[in-house]
Amino acid sequence: xxxxxxxxxxxxxxxxxxxxxxxxxxxxxxxxxxxxxxxxxxxxxxxxxxxxxxxxxxxxxxxxxxxxxxxxxxxxxxxxxxxxxxxxxxxxxxxxxxxxxxxxxxxxxxxxxxxxxxxxxxxxxxxxxxxxxxxxxxxxxxxxxxxxxxxxxxxxxxxxxxxxxxxxxxxxxxxxxxxxxxxxxxxxxxxxxxxxxxxxxxxxxxxxxxxxxxxxxxxxxxxxxxxxxxxxxxxxxxxxxxxxxxxxxxxxxxxxxxxxxxxxxxxxxxxxxxxxxxxxxxxxxxxxxxxxxxxxxxxxxxxxxxxxxxxxxxxxxxxxxxxxxxxxxxxxxxxxxxxxxxxxxxxxxxxx
Ligand code: SF4
Numbered sequence: 001x002x003x004x005x006x007x008x009x010x011x012x013x014x015x016x017x018x019x020x021x022x023x024x025x026x027x028x029x030x031x032x033x034x035x036x037x038x039x040x041x042x043x044x045x046x047x048x049x050x051x052x053x054x055x056x057x058x059x060x061x062x063x064x065x066x067x068x069x070x071x072x073x074x075x076x077x078x079x080x081x082x083x084x085x086x087x088x089x090x091x092x093x094x095x096x097x098x099x100x101x102x103x104x105x106x107x108x109x110x111x112x113x114x115x116x117x118x119x120x121x122x123x124x125x126x127x128x129x130x131x132x133x134x135x136x137x138x139x140x141x142x143x144x145x146x147x148x149x150x151x152x153x154x155x156x157x158x159x160x161x162x163x164x165x166x167x168x169x170x171x172x173x174x175x176x177x178x179x180x181x182x183x184x185x186x187x188x189x190x191x192x193x194x195x196x197x198x199x200x201x202x203x204x205x206x207x208x209x210x211x212x213x214x215x216x217x218x219x220x221x222x223x224x225x226x227x228x229x230x231x232x233x234x235x236x237x238x239x240x241x242x243x244x245x246x247x248x249x250x251x252x253x254x255x256x257x258x259x260x261x262x263x264x265x266x267x268x269x270x271x272x273x274x275x276x277x278x279x280x281x282x283x284x285x286x287x288x289x290x291x292x293x294x295x296x297x298x299x300x301x302x303x304x305x306x307x308x309x310x311x312x313x314x315x316x317x318x319x320x321x322x323x324x325x326x327x328x329x330x331x332x333x334x335x336x337x338x339x340x341x342x343x344x345x346x347x348x349x350x351x352x
Contacts, residue, residue, distance in 0.1 A: 002022060002023065002026050002028070002031045002034075003031070003034065005019050005022045005023060006023060006031075006034060006035065006038060006261075009023070009261060009262065010038050010042070010261060015218065015262055017211055017214045017215055017218065018214075020214035020217060020218060020258060020262070021210045021211050021213075021214040023035060023254070023258050023261075024210050024213055024214055024251075024254050024255065024258060025210050026254075027250075032250070032253075032254070035254065035257045035258070035261075036253070036257050036285055036286050036287065038257070038261055039256070039257035039258075039260040039261050039286055039287030040285070040287055042260050042261055042264035042287065043260055043264065043287050043289055045264060046264045046265050047289050048331070049329065049330050049331050050289070050330070050331050050332075050333040050337065051284065051289050051290065051291060051325050051330040051331070051332060051333060052102045052103070052267065052289065052290045052291070052332075052333040052337075052338050052341075053100070053101050053102050053103075053290070053291050053294060053318075053321065053322070053325075053332065053333075054101065054102065054103045054104075054105050054138070054269070054290060054291065054292040054293070054294065055092075055093070055096035055099075055101040055103070055104050055105065055294045055295070055318070056105050056107065056273075056292065056293045056294060056295050057084075057089060057092050057093060057096075057104055057105065057106050057107065058107045058108070058295075059083070059084040059088075059089050059106060059107070059108055059125065060081075060082070060083040060084065060108035060109060060111040060113075060114055061079070061081045061082055061083075061108075061109055062081050062083060062108075062109050062111040062112075062113065063108075063109025063110050063111060063142075064109075064110045064111070064112055065109070065110050065142070065176070065178070065179065066177055066178060067175060067176050067177065067179075068174065068175055068177060068239060068240045068241050069165075069175055069203070069206060069233060069236065069239065069241050070236065070239065071236040071237065071238065071239060072109045073239060076236075076238040076239060077238075078237065078238040079238070083111065083113065083114075086121075086124060086125050086128055089106070089125055089128070089129060090128050090129060090132050090133055092104075093106075093129045093133045093135055094132075094133045094135075096135065096294075096318070097133055097134065097135040097335070099318040099319070100318065100322070100332070100334070100335070101135070101294060101318060101335075102135075102136060102333060102334070102335050102337075102338035103135065103136040103137065103138055103158070103159075103338065104129055104133070104135050104136070104137055104138070105138040105140055105161070105292065105293075106125065106126060106129060106137060106138065106139055106140065106141070107140040107141075107161075108122075108140070108141050108142070109142065110141075110142035110143070114141065119141075119144070119148060119151070122139075122141050123151055123152070123155045124155075126139055126152065126155040126156050126157050127155040127156050129156070130155070130156025130157070131156060135335070136158050136159075136335070136338055136339060136342060137156055137157045137158055137159070138157070138158065138159035138160075138161055138199070139152055139157040139159065139160050139161070140160075140161040140162070142162075143162060143179070143183060143184055143187055144187065146186060146187075146190035149190050149191045149193070149194035149196060150194045150195075152191070152194070152196065153194050153195050153196050157196060158196070158197060158342050159196060159197045159198070159199060159226075159227070160187070160191035160196045160197075160198055160199070161198070161199035161200075161201075161227075162184060162187040162188060162191070162198075162199070162200065163199075163200060163201030163202070163203075163229075164181075164184055164185060164188075164200055164201070164202065164216070164219075164220070165201065165202055165203045165206070166202060166203065166206065166208055166212060166216060167202075167212070167215050167216045167219045168208055168209075168212045168215070168216075169181050171206065171207060171208055171212065172184075174207075175203075175206060188200050188223050188225055189223065192223075192224060192225075192349075195346070197226040197227065197342065197345060197346070198223070198224075198225045198226060198227075199225055199226070199227035199228070199229065200220040200223065200225040200227075200228055200229075201220075201228070201229040201230065201231065202216040202217070202220065202229075202230050202231075202255070203230070203231055203232075203233050204230055204231070204232050204233065204247060204251045204252050204255060205232050205233035205245075205246035205247035205251065206233045206241075207244075213251075213255055214258075217230075217255060217258055217259055217262065218262070220259075221259065221262055221263040221266065224349075225266070226266060226267060226345055227266060227267040227268070227269070227290070228259050228263065228266050228267075228268060229268060229269045229271070229292075230252050230255040230256060230259070231252065231271055231273065231274055232246060232247065232249045232251065232252040232274050233246050233247075234246060234274060249274065249275060249279065249282075252274070252283075253282055253283065253286040254286075256268055256270075256283060256286040256287050256288050257286045257287045259287070260286075260287030260288075261287070267289060267290050268287060268288045268289060268290065269283075269288055269290045269291070269292040270283030270284050270288035270289075270290065270291050270292070271283070271292050271293050272291065272292070272293040272294065272295075272321070273292075273293040277320065277321065277324060280321070280324060280325075281324070281328060284325075284328060284330065291321055291325060294317070294318055294321050295317075
């Protein structure tokens with residue numbers, strides 16, 4: 001029964017795919033509220049009411065890959081792509097830092113120009129943002145050769161993010177076509193070995209079963225990834241999945257809550273990229289503790305899942321997000337708090 005499973009897992013029972021799937025399967029309003037309440041209580045134990053904030057700098061929308069779910073896949077000819085200069089990226093990251101954002105998420109498609117000459121441009125950009133701006137950095141540059149991670153760490157990245165999206169290998173082959181499941185899985189392992197913190201992510205609504213979701217959550221947490229996330233699939237214009245349906249975002253909320261209950265000490269994002277600012281409240285109420293995808297308006301920067309949502313109207317701007325977070329009773333973590341979190345996490349890891 002749902003409440004017995006929830007009680008047992010909250011009190012230390014070893015989770016299994018079956019028990020996690022049981023939690024993810026409920027649609028009963030009372031049980032959902034129990035699930036979210038348990039998640040908030042676990043978050044409170046580990047993080048109090050602190051919420052961290054990440055700015056999103058999508059600095060190159062060029063990509064050599066052809067993922068079937070992605071607007072930026074190479075076969076989509078219906079978009080104008082851009083590549084920001086190092087100077088522009090530094091300026092953007094600087095404005096995020098000045099506004100009180102804790103981390104700059106430097107994201108790009110798998111852009112061959114950034115990969116040329118031993119990843120020279122990518123490393124140069126990471127170095128400039130870390131050392132000229134002085135903000136914590138997440139590098140989200142696509143799959144890298146495993147021997148590149150020490151250089152990414154050396155350049156100044158704190159985090160490396162690489163989403164598997166699904167741990168169902170058949171589904172992976174249909175989504176991340178022409179890409180290697182094992183190589184992508186190893187990204188999380190090799191980046192952590194090189195001293196980086198790692199983020200993994202799963203998508204919901206792409207044809208996976210509830211058991212697939214349970215397996216993905218257990219796998220992402222089991223790998224030790226210090227940040228784990230889930231996002232609802234949004235069909236994209238100009239892609240093979242353009243006409244496919246998706247699922248109710250409550251499925252994402254259940255996954256957030258279960259991640260929090262199973263892995264209470266991890267960072268879990270509430271993305272603005274699916275439902276904009278309107279979806280932040282429900283994701284925080286389900287146990288998330290990082291607001292990601294904050295994008296400054298009027299700078300011609302794109303989002304990922306929804307390339308325009310709430311950007312130009314300023315609803316994803318720093319001031320608006322901060323006001324909303326505080327009005328919900330959360331405390332905004334400072335950049336110094338966030339750096340301490342990174343240091344403490346790395347120290348704990350080196351001792352274990
Ligand atoms: S998901 Fe990433 S790797 Fe795949 S096509 Fe989009 S930008 Fe490229």
